[in-house]
Amino acid sequence: MQPFQFHRAASLQDAVRTASSQPTAAFIAGGSDLLPLWKADVAHPTMIIDITQLPLALVELRGSDLALGALVTMSTAASHPLLLERCPAIVQALLASASPQVRNLATLGGNLLQRTRCSYFRHRALPCNKREPGSGCGALQGEHRQHAIFGTSNHCIAAHASDLAVALLVADARLRLYGPAGERHIHVSELLLPPAAQPHRDHTLEPGELITEILVPEAPWTRRSHYLKMRDRAAFEFALMSVAVGLGIEDGVVRSARIAAGGVGTVPWRLGACESLLIGQPAASDSLARAAQAAAEHAAPLTHNAFKATLLQRATLRALHTVLADQIESRS
Numbered sequence: 001m002q003p004f005q006f007h008r009a010a011s012l013q014d015a016v017r018t019a020s021s022q023p024t025a026a027f028i029a030g031g032s033d034l035l036p037l038w039k040a041d042v043a044h045p046t047m048i049i050d051i052t053q054l055p056l057a058l059v060e061l062r063g064s065d066l067a068l069g070a071l072v073t074m075s076t077a078a079s080h081p082l083l084l085e086r087c088p089a090i091v092q093a094l095l096a097s098a099s100p101q102v103r104n105l106a107t108l109g110g111n112l113l114q115r116t117r118c119s120y121f122r123h124r125a126l127p128c129n130k131r132e133p134g135s136g137c138g139a140l141q142g143e144h145r146q147h148a149i150f151g152t153s154n155h156c157i158a159a160h161a162s163d164l165a166v167a168l169l170v171a172d173a174r175l176r177l178y179g180p181a182g183e184r185h186i187h188v189s190e191l192l193l194p195p196a197a198q199p200h201r202d203h204t205l206e207p208g209e210l211i212t213e214i215l216v217p218e219a220p221w222t223r224r225s226h227y228l229k230m231r232d233r234a235a236f237e238f239a240l241m242s243v244a245v246g247l248g249i250e251d252g253v254v255r256s257a258r259i260a261a262g263g264v265g266t267v268p269w270r271l272g273a274c275e276s277l278l279i280g281q282p283a284a285s286d287s288l289a290r291a292a293q294a295a296a297e298h299a300a301p302l303t304h305n306a307f308k309a310t311l312l313q314r315a316t317l318r319a320l321h322t323v324l325a326d327q328i329e330s331r332s
């Protein structure tokens, strides 16, 4: 057991001040990712800052945004009627994550910052550039069925595991942050970093900076959205591949489209080529098929994960059809 200090934060300022004074401090929310990593000797915090008493567990409408506090649990968010009405894809992504027990504990902020499930990363005896810079990437020449086909580098090919992050990318969500320099906002696409030459850096938060809120805007594509997750078993399993789709359709024509994939990218991966092929086209089978075909454009699969490219095209087509069918149903 490593010695560590424990501090229960009394305010945002207290949390940030305490974290900034100790480079190896870690915030703890639900602890469902931090504690297993700590037990496995992968995380080594010397100071734990409990943020669970901070007032960050509200869900409320703020102007045209739906604001979700970073400490809202995954189960609270998944059962919130406003979120279901405004962005079904987020609710579906949450319900497809982990298990009811984990969702009761785990928070939205913690979910976005969870670390990769790459098994080389989580076992100290194996080489991993993300855990120990310069030690090599065990997965590149080893087992990489679960790994990414987009955004990889010669240093790391780990997929990002969050389902929520994929749905938030489609929702065009923003994050409210609070750190040593005060408050700032970023788009959700600006939070996570692809590995490039520095796989040990997962995100763009400053040391001691907290996520305080997730802001989901009102938009046609959020109301008409869907999340589809493919995994090795029907529950309690991370995504082999997932896709979130949001479409704005008027008079039978696709006016806006946002599509992103999970389990295939080192970060949640926006499928821009599919979106471009859909916008301005009739909301009909032919256009959906053409768009879905482009889902695997620029994919760089390896031996064990080559199947993901085809799976992604098929899942994208299915998710697009689901959104279209929901729209037809809601008009009849």
Ligand SMILES: Cc1cc2nc3c(=O)[nH]c(=O)nc-3n(C[C@H](O)[C@H](O)[C@H](O)COP(=O)(O)OP(=O)(O)OC[C@H]3O[C@@H](n4cnc5c(N)ncnc54)[C@H](O)[C@@H]3O)c2cc1C
Pocket: 026, 027, 028, 029, 030, 031, 032, 033, 034, 035, 070, 071, 096, 097, 098, 099, 102, 105, 106, 107, 108, 109, 110, 111, 112, 113, 114, 161, 162, 163, 164, 209, 210, 211, 212, 236, 237, 238, 239
């Ligand atoms: C068995 C199991 C199965 C799972 N399956 C899935 C799945 O299918 N899909 C999926 O998406 N996830 C899955 N997860 C991951 C799970 O959703 C995350 O562990 C959880 O959401 C993390 O939230 P937490 O509050 O417990 O975070 P913690 O473990 O407390 O924190 C995680 C990290 O985030 C930091 N942190 C937490 N909150 C904040 C904040 N507000 N601001 C800044 N930093 C913060 C912590 O310092 C830590 O580094 C699974 C987890 C388990 C254990």
Ligand code: SF4
Pocket: 116, 118, 119, 120, 121, 127, 128, 129, 130, 131, 136, 137, 138, 139, 140, 147, 155, 156, 157, 158, 199
């Ligand atoms: S894929 Fe990334 S996390 Fe996995 S072993 Fe390689 S460097 Fe480590």
